[in-house]
Amino acid sequence: MSPDEHVCLCFHVSKRKIVKFCQREKPKVASQISACLGAGTGCGWCVPFLKVLFEQCKRGEPDPDLPFSIEEYARRRQTYRDTGARPAEVPPPTEPNGTP
Ligand code: FES
Numbered sequence: 001m002s003p004d005e006h007v008c009l010c011f012h013v014s015k016r017k018i019v020k021f022c023q024r025e026k027p028k029v030a031s032q033i034s035a036c037l038g039a040g041t042g043c044g045w046c047v048p049f050l051k052v053l054f055e056q057c058k059r060g061e062p063d064p065d066l067p068f069s070i071e072e073y074a075r076r077r078q079t080y081r082d083t084g085a086r087p088a089e090v091p092p093p094t095e096p097n098g099t100p
Contacts, residue, residue, distance in 0.1 A: 010045075011041070018050065
């Protein structure tokens with residue numbers, strides 16, 4: 001995911017903003033990231049991913065990232081919204097031939 005792509009799709013908060021917020025403000029818990037433009041306070045989809053970025057920042061990783069293209073990330077969120085499945089329950093991407 002590139003720095004300017006949105007992790008919180010509800011509030012259009014980019015990965016760059018979240019990472020800079022964590023590096024600058026050093027939140028004690030991931031939920032404090034909500035102070036960054038409301039990230040995570042809408043549908044809830046991005047909360048587990050905010051936690052991943054929070055942990056990476058806390059460990060001092062130089063380039064915190066999520067293992068998704070923005071297309072895949074948005075597709076998974078749509079599945080989450082359509083089915084109500086929790087983010088961890090959203091199935092992994094399938095290849096064009098239908099295999100997992
Ligand atoms: S995508 Fe962040 S709260 Fe909905």
